[in-house]
Every structure is written in structure tokens, then in C-alpha cells.
Amino acid sequence: MKKYRVAYQIALQETLQRRSTLIMDRLGGFAVVVSLYSFWTALIGDKATFLGYTRAEMLTYVLALNILRSFVFTGRGWQLVGEISSGRISSYLIRPLSYHGYALALDLAQKTIHVAASFFEVSLLAVCVRGELFLPRDPATWLLFSVAVLLSSLLFFFLEFMVSSLAFWTSESGGPLFCFELFLQFAAGAFFPLDVLPLGLRRALEATPFPYMVYFPVRIFLEKVPPFEAMGMLGMEALWLMAVFTAAMMIWRRGVRSYAAEGG
Amino acid sequence: MPGPKGPGVTIIHKYWRIWLRTASMAMQAQLTYRLGSFGFLLGKMISLFFFFAFMAAVFQHVETVAGYSLVETALFFMTFNLVDMTAQILFRGVYGARRTVSEGDFDFYLVQPCSPLFRMTCSTVDFLDIVTIIPVIVMTGMVFARLPTLGWLNYAAYGLLMLNGVGLIYAIHILVAALAVRTQELESAIWIYRDIMFMGKFPVDVYAPAVRWALTIGIPIAVMTTFPAKALLGRLSPFWIVYALALTAVALPLSWHFWKNSVARYTSSSS
Secondary structure, eight states: OHHHHHHHHHHHHHHHHOHHHHHHHHHHHHHHHHHHHHHHHHHHTTOSEETTEEHHHHHHHHHHHHHHHHHHSOOSHHHHHHHHHHTTHHHHHTSSSOHHHHHHHHHHHHHHHHHHHHHHHHHHHHHHTTTOOOOOSSHHHHHHHHHHHHHHHHHHHHHHHHHHGGGGTOTTTHHHHHHHHHHHHHHHTSSSOGGGSOHHHHHHHHTSSGGGTTHHHHHHHTTOSOHHHHHHHHHHHHHHHHHHHHHHHHHHHHHHHHOOOOOO | OOOTTOHHHHHHHHHHHHHHHHHHHHHHHHHHSHHHHHHHHHHHHHHHHHHHHHHHHHTTTOSOBTTBOHHHHHHHHHHHHHHHHHHHHHSGGGGGHHHHHHTTHHHHHHHSSSOHHHHHHHSOOOHHHHHHHHHHHHHHHHHHHTSOOOOHHHHHHHHHHHHHHHHHHHHHHHHHHHHHHHHSOOTTHHHHHHHHHGGGGSOGGGSOHHHHHIIIIISOHHHHHHHHHHHHTTOSOHHHHHHHHHHHHHHHHHHHHHHHHHHHHOOOOOO
């Protein structure tokens, strides 16, 4: 475990060293949240509820998006594509470490910084909206939400890893990865709650692992799902994670077997 | 020696030929990268489709947003896409500006008989955006067909402010390119612009007054994306039209001056 802890610490220092990039990243993400927040505020207007969400719930959904984007959507997919395409992956394959463990350590470092920044941003916005936010009343909700977010993060990590592993067979895997990430963000509810979609489309999306990354965790946080049902959701999410993990590892092993690098 | 058509026409002809040549090279590169290009294209289409579906779905539940109907909100969204995609097609080179500088390609630009700014900003053409803009134009036509009858002055103001918006975006791209030359860093400067541009997807009227002012005066996203649509709908006063034109008239020379100053300080960053 020590080597992964060291990798985590080094990655943390590297992220903090590139402060201007970090600040710009956060500023850009913040602009998206302000934009969505304003749009929903305009939509709600003077209405008591909209799509079954009260004003406080809807605004909490948008602010929770900022935190979840920082915690869930920070995988290592693009780095993996670059490392396979350039052949740099060779140096990791011969080291006495698990590439997945190493990538998870780096990812965790990135998440640590971005989640801390997103909490600051959300607090800032919460002050601006004068505390008009929904906070769970039941302490169990916090626990259920935390577990859901942790599983979501791992689900995204291995899903992205699976798609990025295409780079073992083609140097053009950037396109499919870009397409996958965009689709995933919409299908996960990272731009708007899936409730807004027609019932048929929503049902179809709910049968995929994508809503487990944002939409379902936020619904748990907003106590829109009874605790017993929430536990069922977590069980389903765990099953999806196992399935995706197994598939990702299988593709990885096949990819490594077919991988060839030339030069020094 | 200038040709028989005069020096101005000769220069335009020269740059047109350079643009065509580099655009052709970019297209060939993208055609050899078929799976990758298809993925990027599909991603752009998905983004467009989902946002449009979202807008349509939202208006199943409300009559208006910030005083705008579905057709009017769609007009804002399509105008944003038209302006944004036109800029992406024309000024794509800026996205790789830092790499151009750090890998030493910019040194070659400086010794070529062509404006380095032109080479840096305009000589990379993203054909995927050209393909993506076609459905956007068709959808904009459909939105236009659902608008009430408008006078030719409205359409003229719309066209003028769209061009003005592209000019203003060019000023921002020059600024980003100049920052890359000056610092050899700030790769994310263009991405922060892209994220902030996200705010232009909605009419500026949905934002709180302070944000609205920031988007009109500070980072003028509203001038680029909201103003043309508002002018078409007859909801933009002549004062703001003059303001938009004056802003671009000031921003372009200022960014050009900053670029020249940055190039003058440049001492080569590669080996």
C-alpha cells in the first residue's frame, strides 16, 4: 500500500503545483454551475414545485452536481489513452505495481483537491442564495449518499477505463472516449434531472448504469427515495460496478496481451 | 510586385490560398482518423440533441422562461451554436497554441512569409464542426419559420451582430494565442473560455442582474450570443447595438496590440 500512498502524495503535490491550471479549471466548472443554477431559478419562478422538486431541492440538485462532477467525473481515461498510444505504458507494465491501483491513487489525489474546491464554491453560492438549500433530516441519508457516491466514482473510473482500453487496438480511441463521456454526462443527469425527460426515455436510461453516477445519488440526498428503496439502489449499483469491473479487467488483460511497443 | 488587381486583393488571394491548403491538409488528416473523427462527431451531435431535447422537454412543463417562449429560447440556443461553431471552425488553431509554441513550431511561423497570427489562429480547420453546423443551420431555419413576421431591419441587425460576435470571439482568441506566446503556459485559458461560453446557451435574461452585467460588460458572452437573437426579436435597443459594435471595434485592435507586444518579447522556447 505504501507505494500507492506515495503516488497519491506526489500527485497531490503536482496538482497543487499547477495552481493557475487548477484555478482556471474550477472557474470554468463554476461558470457551468452558475449557468444551470440561473436557468433553473428562472424555470421555477414563483412556482412552489417544478417536476416534483421544491425550489430548495432543485437548487440543491444543481449545487450537488458541482461536488459530484468533481468526485465522480475525474477518471484517468485520457491519460491512459495517451500512455498506450505513446508507448509510455510499457514502463508501468514492468514495474512491481498494479496499474489500476496506481491510476486510482492518482485519481484520488485529483479528487481530493477538486472536491475541496467544489465545497468552497458551493458554500459561496449557498451564501449568495441565502441558505435556500435542502439538507437531509435523517442521518442515515448522509451514510447512504456517501456510499452511493463512492460506488459512483468507482463505476465511472472502471467504465472510462474500459472505453479507454480501446487504445490497445486502435490509435483512434480518443473519439469514442469523447463521445462516451458526453453521452454519459447527459445520461447520468449531470446537466439536468432525468425527471424532465419523457417517461419512455427516462425508463430506458434508468436501465443503464449511467443514472447511478449522479441522478440516483442526488435523489437519495434529497430524500426522494425511501431508505429501504435506497438500499436496493445501492445493491443494484454494486452489481453494475462488479459487472463493469469484471469487463474492464477482462478487456485490460486482453489488451495487454495484444500490446506491442517498439523503440526505447 | 502587386498584381493587376492591386495589393489588397493580392494579399487576400494569398491568404485564401494558404487557408485552403492548410484546410485541405487538416481534412485529409481527419479523414485518415476515421473512427476517432466519427466519435468526436457523434459526441457533438449527442450534445446538440440532448440540449435541444432538454429545452423541448422543459417547455412541456412551462409556458415561458425569463419571458421567452419555446421558439424564442430555441432561437437563442441556435444562435449561440451558430456563432460558437463558426468561431471554432475558423479559429481552431488557438486550441493548440501552447503546444505550437512549446514544440518550436511557432519559430517556423515567424520565418514564413505569412502572418504568424494567421498561421496560429486560422490555419487549422475543424471539418467536424463544418459537418455539425449543417444540422444547426437547418434547425435555425426551422426556428425562423416559427417566428412571427419580422422586418428586414431585424434580420440585418441579426446578421450584423452575429458577425460582430464572431469578431469579438476572434479578439479573445488572439488574446489566448498571445498569452501562449508570452508565457508558454496557460493551456487551459481557451478551455475556461469554452466553459464560460456555456453561459451563452441561455438568454442572458435568466441570470441575476449582477451576472447579467458581468456577461455584458466584463466577459461579453451576451454580446456574442444573446444580442443577435434579441435584435432579431426587436428587443435590443439601438444603444446596445452601438455598444456591441464599439466593443468589438475596441477589442480587436487592443488584442492585436497585445499579440504584437507578446511576439516582440518572444525569445523562442524550443531547442
